[in-house]
Amino acid sequence: LAKTTQPISMDSYEGQEVNITCSHNNIATNDYITWYQQFPSQGPRFIIQGYKTKVTNEVASLFIPADRKSSTLSLPRVSLSDTAVYYCLVFVKGGSQGNLIFGKGTKLSVKP
């Protein structure tokens, strides 16, 4: 099965823009890329989802290049409360229905 690759950790300061990139080879043609946020002792929470180019919502933007082999989650002006682990998720084609594969996550630490 294809895997996703993300940086293990990132540090930032309050007010900065943070970009987290995920590599995902073997992504299927019609599959979406989804990002999740997880705080300690909680389940992951959906942030944003996209298929190509750029998607923006109230909390983040998602940039996907034309070849779709990677994606970048952009968090504008982070605050201390954005300290969390961020996962990218793709639907990977395989078997009869495919598998939903999480990356290992990027631990973002936001400092004052």
Place this chain on the structure above:
Amino acid sequence: DADVTQTPRNRITKTGKRIMLECSQTKGHDRMYWYRQDPGLGLRLIYYSFDVKDINKGEISDGYSVSRQAQAKFSLSLESAIPNQTALYFCVEGIMWSRGDEQYFGPGTRLTVT
């Protein structure tokens, strides 16, 4: 928002015991999943089900079995628990979009096998 319930929330069991983790959702969505989370390994898919008659193995299904008793219920069993199955287990229910998923995670079950 999705409403996923997991029972128990915490469980300590001994090696060799059989244990069942239960999950139910109130939205009636088709897709349900079981993941386990281990420090440094992220989230790994154990089993998934796209409807009552559809059960599929994930990345790490060995040592586990599942049952989709109803649209809203998806249980995970460890027939003979072993210490390396100590982990945080999440049940997830998903909404089928035309070309993608959103998944909503339950609160998690922390399982310790001694």
